[in-house]
Each structure stands twice: as C-alpha cells, then as structure tokens.
Amino acid sequence: MEHSVGQVAGFAGVTVRTLHHYDSLGLLSPSGRSHAGHRRYDDADLDRLQQILFYRELGFPLDDIAALLDDPDADPQEHLRRQHTLLSHRIAELQRMAAAVETAMEARRMGIDLTPEEKFEVFGDKDPEQYAEEAERRWGSTDAYAESRRRTARLTKEDWLRIKAENADWGERYTALMDAGEPADGERAMDLAEEHRLQICSRFYECGYDIHRGLGEMYVSDPRFTAFYDAVRPGLAAHLRDAIEANARRRA
DSSP: OOOOOOHHHHHHOHHHHHHHHHHHSSSOOEEETTTOOOOEOOHHHHHHHHHHHHHHHHHOOOOHHHHHTTOOTTTTHHHHHHHHHHHHHHHHHHHHHHHHHHHHHHHHHHHHOOOOOHHHHTTTTOOOTHHHHHHHHHTTSHHHHHHHHHHHTOOOOOHHHHHHHHHHHHHHHHHHHHHOOOOSSSHHHHHHHHHHHHHHHHTTSOOOOOHHHHHHHHHHHHHHHHHHHHHTSHHHHHHHHHHHHHHHHHHO
C-alpha cells in the first residue's frame, strides 16, 4: 500500500516539510512517485521513518542516523535492541530527574525552601515540616492556607532568621509581663496578643480576630502547641489564649 506525503506526515506526527527535508538528504526517499510526480511511500518507507524518529528522539544527529540505518551488517532486530537499551537508559535518567524535581516541589510545597544546614541553623532540632501534612489536611482548602504557602515559599534563610529573632524578642517580653504577675486582660498582655496577631498577618495570612481566637484555643487544646509555648515560659499557652480573647473583645 502506498501513501501520500500528507498521509505519512499525519501518521508520524511530523510536518510535510520535514519529510521533504529527509528526502533531500537521502535519509528517507520515497519508494515511488505518482503519475503527477508526487511522493508515494510504501510500508518499508514507514518502517524506516519509524526508525529515524526513534533515533531522533534519542538525540542522534541525522548523519549518524543515516549511517546506522544504511549499515549493511545491521538488521531491523538489531536496531530495535539498540533502541530498547538506549530508551531504558533514558527512562532511568528521566526517573532520577523526576525524583529530584519532586523533592524540590515538596520543599516548595512545605514553604521551607532551605538546605538541611540552613534549616538546622534556623530551627535547631525543631522540624519545621513536622506538622505540614496535618496542616494541609486540616486547612488545605482554605484561602489562608493558600496565602501562607505563597508567602512562605518566598522566604529566604535571612527572612526565617529575622522571624526567629522577632519571635524570641516577643517571647522575652511576654515572659517578663507574666513574671511581673500581670493579668491576661491587662493592657500589656493584650498589646502583645495584638502584636502576635499582626505578625501572623504580615508573615503568613490575614488573621482576623475570630481566626486568632481559634488559634488561641488550639494552643491549649493541642498538647503539641501547648508544649511549644510553655517551653518559652510555663503557663504561657493558657495566658496567651486568655490575652487573645481579651484583645478580641477590646477590638470588637
């Protein structure tokens, strides 16, 4: 069966111009011509085109492809074996590349785009990604979560170090007011609760007073968050929860 150049281009997913170019190089000359002089390709031509396209996909120059296909000692089975080996190597390499990209994507998804050394420098022995999976499960569909991911993805090591220093300063000031016996509904405690809320707004997402109240409740209901704040100063989690509530009432 013979096929026109347009039909072959459609079969192979190449352009007619490409087939003309292969013909001009002697790489793929059609076996026949119509009465009008138009190119006509038979099944053997299609087999050769398939071999050409395989080798092209593997990155071989056209001159090398011609030499391989015109080698009198090579048979079609040998071409297939060679291509299978080359494709297997290509697949393995692409799989390694895909794994590397997935690792980078995961780091970006977590919003912590730091090397292991930088993470340790910023967070010490605390794993910043420890609760990432749970956070996505609980809040992944919210606008706040999406906004937090966008913002944290842009943070550098220097940004995280600045945030760490600001958190430490806030913790020292909150510890001082608790040591002084100031109540959670006092002005200083409410002011620090408001500062806590505004830090979330500026760093991660828009944290309204209702959201802030919810966070305060989580600080005492989830023992992991309680431990985080109470490590700064025993009782801080509950005191902060009450200060957040008082601040929200004050701002209402």
